[in-house]
Amino acid sequence: MSLDYLLDAANWSLTSPDGFPQRILEHLGYTALALAIAALVAFPIGLLIGHTGRGALIAINLGNAGRALPTLGVLMLMLALVGIGLVPVTIALVVLAIPPILATTYAGIRSVPDETVDAARGVGMTESQIAWRVEVPIALPIIIGGLRNASLQVVSTATIAAYAGLGGLGRYLFDGLATLQYDQVVAGAVVLAVLAVVIDLVLAGAQRLLVSPGVDGRGADNSPTTNRPAEPISSTA
Amino acid sequence: MIEFEGVTKRYPDGTVAVEDLSLKVETGRITVFVGPSGCGKTTALRMINRMIQPTSGRILIDGDDVTSRPDADLRRGIGYVIQGAGLFPHRTVLDNVATVPVLQGVSRREARASARELLERVGLSANLGDRYPSQLSGGQQQRVGVARALAADPPVLLMDEPFSAVDPVVRDDLQQELLRLQGDLGKTIVLVTHDIDEAIRLGDKVAVFAQGARLAQYAAPADLLAVPADDFVSSLVGRDRGFRGLGFADGAEIALKPVGHTVDGLTLELDADGRPVGWRGPDGLLPTEGTFSDGANLRTITDLVILSPAGAAVRVDEHGRADGLVLVEDLAGRVRTQQRERLAALTQDQVEEAEAG
Numbered sequence: 165m166s167l168d169y170l171l172d173a174a175n176w177s178l179t180s181p182d183g184f185p186q187r188i189l190e191h192l193g194y195t196a197l198a199l200a201i202a203a204l205v206a207f208p209i210g211l212l213i214g215h216t217g218r219g220a221l222i223a224i225n226l227g228n229a230g231r232a233l234p235t236l237g238v239l240m241l242m243l244a245l246v247g248i249g250l251v252p253v254t255i256a257l258v259v260l261a262i263p264p265i266l267a268t269t270y271a272g273i274r275s276v277p278d279e280t281v282d283a284a285r286g287v288g289m290t291e292s293q294i295a296w297r298v299e300v301p302i303a304l305p306i307i308i309g310g311l312r313n314a315s316l317q318v319v320s321t322a323t324i325a326a327y328a329g330l331g332g333l334g335r336y337l338f339d340g341l342a343t344l345q346y347d348q349v350v351a352g353a354v355v356l357a358v359l360a361v362v363i364d365l366v367l368a369g370a371q372r373l374l375v376s377p378g379v380d381g382r383g384a385d386n387s388p389t390t391n392r393p394a395e396p397i398s399s400t401a
Numbered sequence: 402m403i404e405f406e407g408v409t410k411r412y413p414d415g416t417v418a419v420e421d422l423s424l425k426v427e428t429g430r431i432t433v434f435v436g437p438s439g440c441g442k443t444t445a446l447r448m449i450n451r452m453i454q455p456t457s458g459r460i461l462i463d464g465d466d467v468t469s470r471p472d473a474d475l476r477r478g479i480g481y482v483i484q485g486a487g488l489f490p491h492r493t494v495l496d497n498v499a500t501v502p503v504l505q506g507v508s509r510r511e512a513r514a515s516a517r518e519l520l521e522r523v524g525l526s527a528n529l530g531d532r533y534p535s536q537l538s539g540g541q542q543q544r545v546g547v548a549r550a551l552a553a554d555p556p557v558l559l560m561d562e563p564f565s566a567v568d569p570v571v572r573d574d575l576q577q578e579l580l581r582l583q584g585d586l587g588k589t590i591v592l593v594t595h596d597i598d599e600a601i602r603l604g605d606k607v608a609v610f611a612q613g614a615r616l617a618q619y620a621a622p623a624d625l626l627a628v629p630a631d632d633f634v635s636s637l638v639g640r641d642r643g644f645r646g647l648g649f650a651d652g653a654e655i656a657l658k659p660v661g662h663t664v665d666g667l668t669l670e671l672d673a674d675g676r677p678v679g680w681r682g683p684d685g686l687l688p689t690e691g692t693f694s695d696g697a698n699l700r701t702i703t704d705l706v707i708l709s710p711a712g713a714a715v716r717v718d719e720h721g722r723a724d725g726l727v728l729v730e731d732l733a734g735r736v737r738t739q740q741r742e743r744l745a746a747l748t749q750d751q752v753e754e755a756e757a758g
Contacts, residue, residue, distance in 0.1 A: 279483060279484070279485055279487040280487055280488075280489060280490070282452070282483060282487060283481070283483055283486075283487030283488070283489070283546075284489070285452065285476070286450065286452060286476060286481035286483065286487075286559075287476060287481055287500055287501050287504070287549065287550075288473045288474070288475075288476035288477030288478075288501060288504055289473065289504065290473045293473075293504070298489055298491075301491040302489075302490060302491050376490075376491035376492070376533070377533060378490045378491050378492065378493070378534060379490055379491045381535070
């Protein structure tokens with residue numbers, strides 16, 4: 165085992181079609197596409213069932229069932245149904261990403277206190293204003309947590325794209341194993357691990373920017389609550 | 402004016418929260434719904450802004466059926482304050498207060514500017530505006546809740562147990578503040594509480610609810626104490642209703658004794674300016690335990706008489722100079738007259754009721 169392949173400058177050429185920069189971009193592309201589709205499907209459903217409280221049982225059970233499906237199995241099935249290419253890979257990754265996004269969106273929306281929703285309705289917000297202006301901002305740390313969870317799973321599983329004849333960092337794993345070039349396998353694994361950590365850090369940064377300080381407790385750090393001084397109980401009634 | 406006309410709320414499981422409630426809430430006054438938990442008072446309140454839909458009957462605000470407008474529209478025109486304030490944790494205090502004006506299309510900048518003024522109006526410093534609700538105490542949050550309800554200057558304010566989540570000292574503060582605000586604003590306020598003392602203190606009119614929102618009595622607080630309609634009301638009002646009822650009786654008509662009057666061997670000692678120092682007697686100087694001035698009610702005077710070592714309350718003028726004494730026997734005479742007048746009114750009511758029935 166050696167790091168030669170990883171450290172070889174030739175493999176980091178920006179123009180090489182099978183260098184790391186190109187493979188990383190491909191890998192990010194598959195990941196982003198799958199996450200975007202999964203979010204487009206799971207977020208509105210999670211929001212709807214979280215807000216109305218209806219259909220939660222079905223949605224959560226479907227989500228859990230999706231979680232139990234082996235991604236490689238889904239990929240095989242899709243390859244058999246639609247042939248090789250981007251479509252079967254994306255479907256397999258979307259199936260993987262939907263459950264965490266759906267479950268956390270639902271859980272986040274449900275975690276908003278009843279009296280906050282009651283107050284929002286009472287001051288005259290419409291149902292969609294309640295959902296978008298009150299429930300989503302308050303649930304955001306949990307929702308983004310689900311997205312981070314999903315992104316970690318998808319970025320590591322997107323290696324299966326190589327199995328379906330595409331690129332991405334999976335190429336180094338499959339090709340390296342097939343040709344017994346283990347330094348190539350090690351290189352792919354290291355780059356993939358670093359990529360996963362970087363993506364998580366980026367999302368953590370986004371979370372800090374998007375979530376209100378009043379929700380995640382940052383607002384409470386700098387200034388302690390100043391209570392009004394207690395006045396003596398007056399006897400006038 | 403808010404009118405309930407034969408309003409009933411029956412849930413699908415058969416529970417009846419409110420049954421055939423008819424009631425008129427006067428414009429510009431504080432009307433308190435009071436009763437034990439589960440009596441339907443909150444349900445009745447929440448039907449006014451359609452947070453709960455009545456099964457039958459209707460509710461009119463100034464003659465308009467509340468169902469004649471879209472829900473959200475109706476609610477933006479009615480202030481709403483709930484227990485624990487229900488502030489939006491992700492918004493600053495200013496943005497919480499600005500909520501309704503922004504919903505109504507006022508620019509955020511303009512809404513924030515008037516929100517800052519409103520904060521001072523409810524007794525908060527304007528620099529709290531940039532904080533988040535989690536950084537405020539319970540009492541401060543409740544004040545922000547009131548400011549949020551007032552932001553669009555609605556004619557009607559609904560308050561659902563607004564002060565029950567704060568400690569007694571803060572509650573006392575908030576109650577005073579509400580009365581002061583109402584003196585300036587003259588809103589039509591409907592307030593729900595389970596605390597009869599709060600009801601008596603805040604209400605211009607008090608509606609006592611028994612189970613199923615049966616209206617046990619609907620009267621001014623003084624009448625509630627003086628003439629409880631039935632056993633349920635008298636048990637709710639409590640044992641010392643006689644003493645508390647004196648709080649609504651004027652103390653001006655009591656006969657005064659001159660300041661130099663000696664009571665049971667005690668004489669009031671004054672300083673050079675004529676302010677009371679204490680009671681001088683064989684055992685030395687004893688405290689007066691407080692004084693009262695013009696406009697005090699019978700309850701305050703009675704309390705001072707009871708506390709005084711001389712059995713006499715000291716009246717002072719606007720400069721704090723003693724100008725008269727109320728002796729226990731004079732007080733007793735005044736209280737006796739007060740109760741006879743009360744009972745005479747009660748008998749009169751019963752006669753009228755019998756004639757009407």
